[in-house]
Amino acid sequence: MRGAWRAGGSTRPSRGRLSALRACREALASRPAGLVTDIDGTISPIVQNPAAAAVLPGCRDALAVLARRLDLVAVLTGREPDVARRMVGLEGVEYLGTHGMVRWTPDGLMVHPDAAPFAERISQALPSLLEQLKSTDASIEDKGLVLAIHFRQSTSLEGTRDTIIAGVSKVAKAHGLAVMEGRKVVELRPPLHLGKGWSLADLARERQLASLVYLGDDRTDIPAFETIRQWRASEPGRQGVALAVASGEMAPELADLADYTLADVPAVESLLRNLAREA
Incomplete structure (x- = not known):
C-alpha cells in the first residue's frame, strides 16, 4: 500500500484579477505538481441517467497530455x-x-482498511432502505461501501427528496451509518472522516506535491476545497487552486470556498485544453 492512509483554515490568497487559467498555470509551475478532478458535473455533463454520462472528449484528450x-x-x-x-x-x-x-x-481495488468493515453493515441496511423508499420513484445504486439513492428522474423532485432524506436518516440511525447529500442524490455511507478532503490531502502527502489544482462541482467536493486552503497555508511556497464548476444546483458553500468558478463543463474543457498546450 503506497502512502499512509491516515486522517488529514486558511483564507484564500489574494489573486486580484488573475484569471483561472493563469492561476492554474502559475501554480502548476511549482513542481512536483498535481491536478485532481471530479467526474460528474466537472468533466462529464450531468444527465438524467447516471449510467449514460460521458466524459467530454476534449477533457479526456487534455488529461492525457497533462x-x-x-x-x-x-x-x-x-x-x-x-x-x-x-x-x-x-x-x-x-x-x-x-x-x-x-x-x-493494477492488482485490483484497494479499500481503505477503516472503511472495509462497513461493507457488511451497508449490505444489511439495504432491505430496510428499500422498505423506506418503496413509495418513491428513486433508484438505488449499490456501490459496496455506499448506497446511492438517485432521484433526478423523479416526477416530484422536492417531495421525493424529503421522503428520501427522512427514510435514509432513519436507516442510518438504525445501522450506525451516515448520510451525505449531493446533486439529486443522497448517499448512505460509513460514518468516517474518509472523503474527498482526506483523500486529496493523502495524495498530496504521498506525492510530496508543491502545487495542486482541484476541480469539482458538488457539495461532496467541499471537503476537497477546504483541504486546498489548509494545505497551501500549512507550508510556505505551496500553491493550490480550487476551481468550482457552476450550475443551478451549486451549493453556496462551494462557491464561497472556490478560488475561481467556471461557467460549466465546456469551460472546464477549454481550461484543460489550454493547460495541456502550455504544460
Missing part, C-alpha cells in the same frame, strides 16, 4: 474507481472512487 507532463493527474469521484477508469479511459491517471475510500490499482 498526465504525461505533470507529476500527478488523478480522478477523485463518488463513482466506483473501476467505473471511473472506464469512463475516463486513460493510463497514467490515478483513480480514487467512492469519495476516496477505494482506489484502483
Whole structure:
C-alpha cells in the first residue's frame, strides 16, 4: 500500500484579477505538481441517467497530455474507481472512487482498511432502505461501501427528496451509518472522516506535491476545497487552486470556498485544453 492512509483554515490568497487559467498555470509551475478532478458535473455533463454520462472528449484528450507532463493527474469521484477508469479511459491517471475510500490499482481495488468493515453493515441496511423508499420513484445504486439513492428522474423532485432524506436518516440511525447529500442524490455511507478532503490531502502527502489544482462541482467536493486552503497555508511556497464548476444546483458553500468558478463543463474543457498546450 503506497502512502499512509491516515486522517488529514486558511483564507484564500489574494489573486486580484488573475484569471483561472493563469492561476492554474502559475501554480502548476511549482513542481512536483498535481491536478485532481471530479467526474460528474466537472468533466462529464450531468444527465438524467447516471449510467449514460460521458466524459467530454476534449477533457479526456487534455488529461492525457497533462498526465504525461505533470507529476500527478488523478480522478477523485463518488463513482466506483473501476467505473471511473472506464469512463475516463486513460493510463497514467490515478483513480480514487467512492469519495476516496477505494482506489484502483493494477492488482485490483484497494479499500481503505477503516472503511472495509462497513461493507457488511451497508449490505444489511439495504432491505430496510428499500422498505423506506418503496413509495418513491428513486433508484438505488449499490456501490459496496455506499448506497446511492438517485432521484433526478423523479416526477416530484422536492417531495421525493424529503421522503428520501427522512427514510435514509432513519436507516442510518438504525445501522450506525451516515448520510451525505449531493446533486439529486443522497448517499448512505460509513460514518468516517474518509472523503474527498482526506483523500486529496493523502495524495498530496504521498506525492510530496508543491502545487495542486482541484476541480469539482458538488457539495461532496467541499471537503476537497477546504483541504486546498489548509494545505497551501500549512507550508510556505505551496500553491493550490480550487476551481468550482457552476450550475443551478451549486451549493453556496462551494462557491464561497472556490478560488475561481467556471461557467460549466465546456469551460472546464477549454481550461484543460489550454493547460495541456502550455504544460
